[in-house]
Amino acid sequence: QKEVEQNSGPLSVPEGAIASLNCTYSDRGSQSFFWYRQYSGKSPELIMFIYSNGDKEDGRFTAQLNKASQYVSLLIRDSQPSDSATYLCAVLTGGSYIPTFGRGTSLIVHP
Amino acid sequence: DAGVTQSPTHLIKTRGQQVTLRCSPKSGHDTVSWYQQALGQGPQFIFQYYEEEERQRGNFPDRFSGHQFPNYSSELNVNALLLGDSALYLCASSLVRVPIGGYTFGSGTRLTVV
Numbered sequence: 001q002k003e004v005e006q007n008s009g010p011l012s013v014p015e016g017a018i019a020s021l022n023c024t025y026s027d028r029g030s031q032s033f034f035w036y037r038q039y040s041g042k043s044p045e046l047i048m049f050i051y052s053n054g055d056k057e058d059g060r061f062t063a064q065l066n067k068a069s070q071y072v073s074l075l076i077r078d079s080q081p082s083d084s085a086t087y088l089c090a091v092l093t094g095g096s097y098i099p100t101f102g103r104g105t106s107l108i109v110h111p
Numbered sequence: 112d113a114g115v116t117q118s119p120t121h122l123i124k125t126r127g128q129q130v131t132l133r134c135s136p137k138s139g140h141d142t143v144s145w146y147q148q149a150l151g152q153g154p155q156f157i158f159q160y161y162e163e164e165e166r167q168r169g170n171f172p173d174r175f176s177g178h179q180f181p182n183y184s185s186e187l188n189v190n191a192l193l194l195g196d197s198a199l200y201l202c203a204s205s206l207v208r209v210p211i212g213g214y215t216f217g218s219g220t221r222l223t224v225v
Contacts, residue, residue, distance in 0.1 A: 044201070
C-alpha cells in the first residue's frame, strides 16, 4: 500500500512569513514528487515538481526532497493571503503511471 | 490554450440513478485520468484511459465505468448511485500515460446524491 501522509492542518502563518508544508511517503521506489494548490471548491493546480534530492526554487516557492528520509517539503516565502489554500502532495512511484495523493494541508495566511 | 473542460459543473441525482460526466483533455494531451475527491480528502484514482482503452483502475466498484473517444475526450459513468458517491469528480489530462510534468486538472463536477 503506497501511502502519502500530510498533516491536514490548518497551518496558520502571518503575512510575509515562511510557510513550511511537509509530506512523507512510504514507497522507497518513488521517483517523482508534485505539489498542487487547491483553492476551496476549485480543482488542483500544479505548483512544482521535483525528481532529484535537494532544493528546487521557482519564485517564492521552494520544493525540498530528501529521499533517504522519504519526505518532500514545500516552502512558501513572503506568504500572502492569496496563498491561503489546501496544498496537495502527490508521489509517483517508478513503474507506476498513477500518482498517489495525500489528503492535503490547509494553509491560512492572515494579514 | 484550451485547458481541461468538464461538464456539467454541478449535478444533483437521486440514489439509484445513473450519471454521466464528460471531460475534454487539454489540447495536445492524449491520456485522461479520473479522480474522486470527497470533502476534506485527497483525490482518489478511479481509472485512466489511453488509446481508447482503460489502462489502469483504482479501488472502485464496477458501478464506475468509462470510455475514451478517438478525439481523446472521455466519459465517466456511475450506475446505481449511492449517497457515498457524493464528491467532486476531477478529470486530469497528461501527454502520455506517465504524468512526468504533472497533471492538468479540469474544474471538476460536483455530484450530490440525495
